Amino acid sequence: MNINPSPLVITGLGLMTGLGVNLTDSWQGLIAGRSVTAPFRNLDPARLSCPFGVELPQAADDLFQSHIKKRKRSQMTRSTQIGLLTAEMAIEDARLDLERLDRSRVGVILGSTGTAYIPDDGQKEEMRILKNMLNSPVSWISLNWKLNGPSFIIGTACSSGVYAMGAAYGLIRSGQCDVVLCGSADSSINYPDIEGFRDLLALADATSEPATASRPFDAKRSGFVIGEGGGILVLESLDHARRRNARIYAQMHYPGFYTESYNILSPEPDGIGMARCMHRALQESGLVPGDIDYINAHGTSTNLNDLYETLAIKTVFADKAHEIPVSSTKSMTGHCLAGSGGVEAVISCKALYEQTIPPTINLTHPDPRLDLDYVPFQAREKELRHVMSNSFAFGGHNGVNIFSRYGNSR
The missing domain is CATH 3.40.47.10 (Thiolase/Chalcone synthase)
Structure with a gap:
């Protein structure tokens, strides 16, 4: 093991949230204090005891279609597509020239508790196995950019992304990787998961004003509002970032x-x-x-x-x-x-x-x-x-x- 003593830094950010389909739009929405909690657009609210959440903007569907070929999309869940798109954004934001890098030293570590694959009741689906594979998001990212470094998923529920970043840190510090794409993505907006969280009494109470349902630290808070999205970061050593004259967002510990x-x-x-x-x-x-x-x-x-x-x-x-x-x-x-x-x-x-x-x-x-x-x-x-x-x-x-x-x- 060759220990890399250089500090580790974040040089690229990819983000998709209900506030926007990219980092710029999401950040602007956050700073403006926008609420986009609304009745579900992609589900029938009448079938749900909690009929609202934070879905990605409709523009996300256009992005999936324009950036991922139809055949490949048919082999992915929405969670996997979010992971692939946010990885692309992070790579572009970091201005990574993969042609100049040793791709066997570029890793992909994401957090996930599953791909949120929900089959139709009793129906055979040709792509069931590919959609349901836990490693599907990192596999597609590695395939898309021909990355040959370590690639795996870590699942610790809501902290999965942090644990993935910790693993990424270790790969660079140990000298196995020069760059690692890390973070997490999820879309669990589906009937079984929403009702499952409702059964655990975790979701916000139904209300005629969904825009105010997510109210952390408020006396009238009643549970979380389910959302979907992804955040992926490009992590590399400071020495490596300096050699390629990269913009540095932050140092990661x-x-x-x-x-x-x-x-x-x-x-x-x-x-x-x-x-x-x-x-x-x-x-x-x-x-x-x-x-x-x-x-x-x-x-x-x-x-x-x-x-x-x-x-x-x-x-x-x-x-x-x-x-x-x-x-x-x-x-x-x-x-x-x-x-x-x-x-x-x-x-x-x-x-x-x-x-x-x-x-x-x-x-x-x-x-x-x-x-x-x-x-x-x-x-x-x-x-x-x-x-x-x-x-x-x-x-x-x-x-x-x-x-x-x-x-x-x-």
């Missing part, structure tokens, strides 16, 4: 990981496991709590997550907790499930680069137990040096990323 081993569904009381994970991320980065300038919260709009995450932040940051802006972009993107870790990593890096914090929208009824600075409604310009991004998952798999601003990146 090795994430903090912690398994609660408490309950398959509920987080550990008082946010103990969340706090331990944030502590580990700080230890891995060599930073102290006072160094963090913004926290992109997991912020699901569920009663327990928002309470326990707030308590965990207070545990970790103590007297500084009330001084650190904390926002939940899920108030706008919805909860992209396995895709959320990648989506929010991209948003965190963009926030660092733009020196701007996206808001938490729909925070109209303050919860007296939740008294941090949640950046309500309006984006905020602020000097950002270090940003923390939290991902806490069913099964107790917690992951926390910390990104730092690169001094001469702009």
